[in-house]
Amino acid sequence: MQDRLLIEASDLAAGYDGTPAISGITFSLRSGQRLALLGSNGGGKTTLLRAVLGELRVFGGTLRVSAACGTVPQTERSRLDYPVSALDVATMGALAALPWWRRPGRREREAAGRALERVGLGSLAGETFGRLSGGQRQRVLIARALVRDAGVLLLDEPFSGLDRPSGERLEALIGELTSEGRGVVIATHDLEQARACDLVLCIAGRQIACGPPDEVLADVGVLEATYGGAIVELPGGGGRAILPPHHHHH
Amino acid sequence: MLEPLQEPFMQRALAEVVLIGVAGGALGCWVVFYGLSYAAESLAHSLFPGLVLAAIAGAPLLLGATPAVVVAALAIALGARVVGVSREAAVAVVVTTMFGLGVLLALSPQSPPGVEALLFGDPFGVTDADLAAAAALAALVLLSLGLLHGRLLVVGFDRGAARALGVSPALADAALLVLLAAATVVAVQGLGNLLVVAVFVGPAAAARQLADRMLPTMLIATLVAVLAGVAGLYLSYSAGTAGGASVALAIVAVYLLSLPLGRWFAAHRSATPSAEATIA
Numbered sequence A: 001m002q003d004r005l006l007i008e009a010s011d012l013a014a015g016y017d018g019t020p021a022i023s024g025i026t027f028s029l030r031s032g033q034r035l036a037l038l039g040s041n042g043g044g045k046t047t048l049l050r051a052v053l054g055e056l057r058v059f060g061g062t063l064r065v066s067a068a069c070g071t072v073p074q075t076e077r078s079r080l081d082y083p084v085s086a087l088d089v090a091t092m093g094a095l096a097a098l099p100w101w102r103r104p105g106r107r108e109r110e111a112a113g114r115a116l117e118r119v120g121l122g123s124l125a126g127e128t129f130g131r132l133s134g135g136q137r138q139r140v141l142i143a144r145a146l147v148r149d150a151g152v153l154l155l156d157e158p159f160s161g162l163d164r165p166s167g168e169r170l171e172a173l174i175g176e177l178t179s180e181g182r183g184v185v186i187a188t189h190d191l192e193q194a195r196a197c198d199l200v201l202c203i204a205g206r207q208i209a210c211g212p213p214d215e216v217l218a219d220v221g222v223l224e225a226t227y228g229g230a231i232v233e234l235p236g237g238g239g240r241a242i243l244p245p246h247h248h249h250h
Numbered sequence B: 001m002l003e004p005l006q007e008p009f010m011q012r013a014l015a016e017v018v019l020i021g022v023a024g025g026a027l028g029c030w031v032v033f034y035g036l037s038y039a040a041e042s043l044a045h046s047l048f049p050g051l052v053l054a055a056i057a058g059a060p061l062l063l064g065a066t067p068a069v070v071v072a073a074l075a076i077a078l079g080a081r082v083v084g085v086s087r088e089a090a091v092a093v094v095v096t097t098m099f100g101l102g103v104l105l106a107l108s109p110q111s112p113p114g115v116e117a118l119l120f121g122d123p124f125g126v127t128d129a130d131l132a133a134a135a136a137l138a139a140l141v142l143l144s145l146g147l148l149h150g151r152l153l154v155v156g157f158d159r160g161a162a163r164a165l166g167v168s169p170a171l172a173d174a175a176l177l178v179l180l181a182a183a184t185v186v187a188v189q190g191l192g193n194l195l196v197v198a199v200f201v202g203p204a205a206a207a208r209q210l211a212d213r214m215l216p217t218m219l220i221a222t223l224v225a226v227l228a229g230v231a232g233l234y235l236s237y238s239a240g241t242a243g244g245a246s247v248a249l250a251i252v253a254v255y256l257l258s259l260p261l262g263r264w265f266a267a268h269r270s271a272t273p274s275a276e277a278t279i280a
């Protein structure tokens, strides 16, 4: 598992219905690395994650993904009225290792139970997925990735809508996952969080920059190109922050 | 209560609605969760010319329905590939064409009397051969649902993540559509072209109110479909109403009944945070 190349994209273009939504994407992710994906709304973060998942057609360039991917989608693409328990969802991670005619059995459910224990949800295994809180649902999906033994985790704005304790808990879990040698990609709007990653990839339809955070985030030009100028300098050398599009000064 | 059972036509009709209930109820849950109700209805309507042709030739309905389904499915698949034509438009064009063709055939002088049975179903008219074929198809549907359960569950839950979990959404869709076609061919004899979709959508929609795991939902849907089928037959037998319509009516009645029951169930459920065993 040591220092394995997990994802390698070179001049990648991908999108929907013949028109690329992102282009010129070049980066690589190695085991144990954490990559922050920065971009404004509509910048193409979700599109890139879906391309890595194999969900979208690649229009140009190359994309090599040499590990199983686990995913925690941004919005609730998974349906909350779906009749499954947390354990059922975690068990879905076992399917890939089974031949098509086999259903997950006791062994798979036990593995799913252990994964739920690991993300701190052992006691909620029997709860209906749609009745869990947002943070709990994210951890169930991470448990599913653990059952899949995913080498890469793709988290799409996982911290939006989480309260502070849930956010800290998720942060700690992500730290554990990378220290085990998994690669983690986090789409985020939080520059502070990006600073804590090994790599930062900025996109605005096309790639703006990619590199270690102290290089990429120090460049005002990069941030302006990524966010279209809505950057403010925090007073007292506190760094820079992004204004959300609906935010106004009073 | 037991007296109608003496009649062989009633015995065959009961066997038919049980087969329909088993194939339609369980499969219907997937139809509903995959948002395929419209596809189910379209498939049924596309069968019509096949049914009329079989009736004109005096052949078993299955012999007409099966090729009609295949033609309709192929036409839809090809139509959706034409640039600028959405899948929905392709479905609408194909279904209208097929159904219109069926009506033209039905109005032709060669058409035997009783074509309305093809539209509204005639569970009392099934032959032993029809039943044997229906039983084989129902067994195929159940067996396939059993084998594919885990995979269907993943795709219905989160289509985007399915591939990463080793499941192809396109294959799951295709399998479901093939099974739907098989079940429609079984059920169309008893319920007719216009009413057959009731057995897929009604029991599943009712069961959904009453269970919060997939297998119990499928079990309840099957029970609902079978019981409503039997009740509809008795109604038809004793009140002289049309067989297929009576069954469809019974299904709708159970669905309406499930709404207040479902509300009670939901209230009850949230009062007792579950430690219940999970079986889906």
Ligand SMILES: Nc1ncnc2c1ncn2[C@@H]1O[C@H](COP(=O)(O)OP(=O)(O)O)[C@@H](O)[C@H]1O
Pocket (backbone or CB within 6 Å): A016, A021, A039, A040, A041, A042, A043, A044, A045, A046, A047, A048
């Ligand atoms: N399913 C889709 N079909 C067509 N275009 C899409 C779809 N999803 C997103 N897009 C387009 O792709 C671009 C990037 O969107 P997205 O990847 O969701 O951005 P982000 O996640 O960074 O907010 C946007 O212009 C958006 O309109």
Ligand SMILES: [Mg+2]
Pocket (backbone or CB within 6 Å): A045, A046, A047, A074, A156
């Ligand atoms: Mg997004």
